Amino acid sequence: MQLEKSVVTVYRLTEIPKDLKYTRTHEWIKVTGSNAKIGITDYAQGELHEIVYVEIPEVGREVSKGGEFAAVESVKARSEIISPVSGKVVNANLSLVEGDEPAKPELINEDPYGKGWIAEIEISSQDELSDLLSAEEYLKFIESKK
């Protein structure tokens, strides 16, 4: 996603989970076998602030690396979420949207790496994982933006 320039928050490496990979557009991805869970980083949710609406992808949809496949909206603005890998959506986080229960978009603010996950994708090519950032590299990246 695109974030407007402005950073005051100081990030420590310990706050960025080491077992995840990251993008320069502030998504995280957790690979388990051939599947990967995707969400947005703590830094991104902090910059967006209160998330009031989430658009999750339909299960079965094909997504391509670098393509927009979901969106989050804060009070102020909409941000597209960009897929870190190509593949097929096999699961999406229904608790973020209205269904039998009221929507809980705030889960992304409260627990961006956990209950605030957005979708799970069956990865079509493991090769695409190689250019994703490690926690250290992502930290350097966000620090370079200050």
Next chain:
Amino acid sequence: MVNRTSLYEEHVSLSAKMFEFGGWEMPLWYSSINEEHLNVRNNTGMFDVSHMGKMLITGANCQKIFERLVTRKLSAYPPGKCLYTLMLGEGGRVIDDMIVTNISSERIFVVCNAGTRERVMDWISHRKESLTLQDLTRDLACIAVQGPRTMEMLRDFMDPSIFSLKRYQAGFSALDIDGYEKESSDELQWARNLHIGRPGEGVPALISRTGYTGEDGFEIFPRSRDARIIWRKFLEKGKAQSICPTGLGARDTLRLEKCYLLSGHDFDGTRTALEADAEFAIDWDHDFVGKNALEEKRKVPHDKLVAFESVDRGIPREGYQISDASAVQIGKVTSGTMSPCLGKGIGMGYVTASYSAQGTKIIYSVGSRRIEAEVVAKPFLKKIK
């Protein structure tokens, strides 16, 4: 170069998220736009809106001369009256909206938008050379206190007579602020004829019962150097009324629920007062720049700024295209948000005349998604509680 108000340090010490607005570094939010919004609707909120353009205009027959440049007939209203008015170009297009306060027949006080201040000042000084225009933007601060518990909160600070000011009425008074040391010089001398209440030793300020939230409240104009002590004391004593510092983020969502226009967004110099649906701010019984153009344009159908609510789930945003059911483009969104009070996506936008009636179904596009919405009566939020 970005400007800062005299309350900048206060915002920083309250850990506000700062952003640039109209050339000023201003607080966007302190804790949360939603919480601040709801607190203004339920209790009371305090805003630093010192970035607003503030001018004193003086000269013989000031009101009579100046009213040619705005849509309200200033000379028909008494001293102390605050008038929401528009400044139009020759084509009847809205240059800016502003509150003009009648001080006396030789003096008026104008509050315009930050982003259009220079344009407005140029416009005035090129047309009305007999008037003297003094830019008080930096000399005066503006602290807005808004919400149903505002009057209760201010009781300790103000002479009781201040509360008898009606909506859109202003007076000059002194605020009782502990620890304030009176200074002799007085940039507010020009407002003293609007004096109400006891002649206090307190902090001098022009106080008007106006605002941009749809709630009851005051906009208080003290000297810039006195703003901090007022701000701090209000925050301290207002705890009993759950006062919260409130950023411009909530100010935007509050005004949108009430369908108040936002300069540079809902009008930007290209839309007429008729298109902006702002005839309520026009006194037709006087001559003003743009009047002839409006009278001509009134005779033919024109675009109109409408309010609409999302029927499908979605949030309209400025710049989104509006179309009809058969995907023909009929307009554009100028303001949009998720309404904190209504819990749905609301917006305003210009549409062609035939789609402006209440109940008309329109579609706005978010990327590839088409979201159905319905034109509704203004404002979204009907009553002051």
